[in-house]
Amino acid sequence: MTSALDAQRPTTLDLGSARALSCRECGHQIPLAAEFACAECFGPLEVSYEFGKITRADIEAGPKSIWRYRGLLPVPADVDTHPNTEPGMTRLVKADRLGAALGIKNLWVKDDTGNPTHSFKDRVVAVALAAARQLGFSVLACPSTGNLANAVAAAAARAGWDSVVLIPSSLERAKILTTAVYDGALIAVDGNYDDVNRLATELAAEHEDWAFVNVNVRPYYAEGSKTLGYEVAEQLGWRLPGQVVIPVASGSQLTKVDKAFREFGELGLVEATPYRIFGAQATGCSPVSTAYKAGSDVIRPVKPDTIARSLAIGAPADGPYVLDSVRRTNGAVEDVTDEEVVEGIRLLARTEGIFAETAGGVTVATAKKLVENGKLDPDAETVLLITGDGLKTLDAVEDKIGPLATVPPSAAAVREALSRR
Numbered sequence: 001m002t003s004a005l006d007a008q009r010p011t012t013l014d015l016g017s018a019r020a021l022s023c024r025e026c027g028h029q030i031p032l033a034a035e036f037a038c039a040e041c042f043g044p045l046e047v048s049y050e051f052g053k054i055t056r057a058d059i060e061a062g063p064k065s066i067w068r069y070r071g072l073l074p075v076p077a078d079v080d081t082h083p084n085t086e087p088g089m090t091r092l093v094k095a096d097r098l099g100a101a102l103g104i105k106n107l108w109v110k111d112d113t114g115n116p117t118h119s120f121k122d123r124v125v126a127v128a129l130a131a132a133r134q135l136g137f138s139v140l141a142c143p144s145t146g147n148l149a150n151a152v153a154a155a156a157a158r159a160g161w162d163s164v165v166l167i168p169s170s171l172e173r174a175k176i177l178t179t180a181v182y183d184g185a186l187i188a189v190d191g192n193y194d195d196v197n198r199l200a201t202e203l204a205a206e207h208e209d210w211a212f213v214n215v216n217v218r219p220y221y222a223e224g225s226k227t228l229g230y231e232v233a234e235q236l237g238w239r240l241p242g243q244v245v246i247p248v249a250s251g252s253q254l255t256k257v258d259k260a261f262r263e264f265g266e267l268g269l270v271e272a273t274p275y276r277i278f279g280a281q282a283t284g285c286s287p288v289s290t291a292y293k294a295g296s297d298v299i300r301p302v303k304p305d306t307i308a309r310s311l312a313i314g315a316p317a318d319g320p321y322v323l324d325s326v327r328r329t330n331g332a333v334e335d336v337t338d339e340e341v342v343e344g345i346r347l348l349a350r351t352e353g354i355f356a357e358t359a360g361g362v363t364v365a366t367a368k369k370l371v372e373n374g375k376l377d378p379d380a381e382t383v384l385l386i387t388g389d390g391l392k393t394l395d396a397v398e399d400k401i402g403p404l405a406t407v408p409p410s411a412a413a414v415r416e417a418l419s420r421r
Helices: 004-008 056-060 067-071 096-102 121-135 147-159 173-180 193-206 217-224 226-235 252-266 285-294 319-328 338-352 358-372 411-419
Strands: 020-022 045-049 092-094 108-111 138-142 161-169 185-189 211-213 243-247 276-282 331-334 382-386
Touching: 020 211, 045 217, 056 226, 067 121, 067 226, 092 226, 096 358, 108 226, 121 138, 121 147, 121 193, 121 211, 121 217, 138 193, 147 161, 147 173, 161 173, 161 193, 173 185, 185 193, 185 382, 193 211, 193 276, 217 252, 226 252, 243 252, 243 358, 252 276, 252 319, 276 285, 276 319, 276 358, 285 319, 285 331, 319 331, 319 358, 331 338, 338 358, 358 382
Parallel strands: 108 382, 138 161, 138 211, 161 185, 243 276, 243 382, 276 331
Antiparallel strands: 020 045, 092 108
């Protein structure tokens, strides 16, 4: 039976080079639509393309945002004429001091804290919003561990849409405030992220005009993470790094960076040189790392217990595909304790002047551990993805850092304090 909203949806879609949704398990294809699961086998759907000729010059002539890659994304050609947050083209930092501390000779940090709401989630939400417009939705929504909440609320405000954001009630205060400020509907749920995600799936079925970016429009949303891979390759002078370390929550980001590297190679935009992909998790929520170390293909759900709340997804949807990527590229998945996470945050800050949230601490600490256990090649060109700003997770470090001393207003007192350092 056709719903009232179905009758209002556009009969033809302009989603650029996107041509169909394909099941990642059985390969069954369906026309582009607001679907996320295969009707044949219930496997996840992803976007399939028919790319035209795309050159480096085409990309370099584009805007200084993710829309320079519009020809590789499920968005219309005029996507940048519609209100959006225009994320992307964040800096790639040569991290020599951090590299020396970690024992990596040629290290780069992809610093995605410079996006509009200070995390990589602005990328995926921008693509989801562009697709949602084409698919006939009118409300932007999500379940979130924090960064996505910020990005959805901001993008909806910029577009003039209503937003509905569901978060665990235990979320960091900073992330709650930086979502609520956009004045959308923010709802805290008693439960962890997996509880919130199940609720969102139920609500998505009830509200046909709500585009839950990581549920019913997830195939399009996920493609936004490819832009991290595209930018790294372009900023390295149109070549692929030898190694990349990526934090793992749902796992989608890692698999899409892998997809981006392969697409650039297949299109001749870079030489298709070998690369290795490494996943990083917090020990308190490490189902993918556990499966990798056990040599298993099965991701067993866990109850998260870690300060790295943005990675605290106990049943990661893309976990099996993370295993595929790291094994195919001869990489690995590793996990680190909360204490190591905090030290990773502090190490990045004191060596490179970049203040990362807890996910960034996971990435840095995991890189350190991978070097120490011989899995990461210290001589290979390596990129660490830092995906969120430390101002969002101040509680992780607030009892570990502070003033050197509190002194009276005199030079002698300052000298005395410095002498005790």
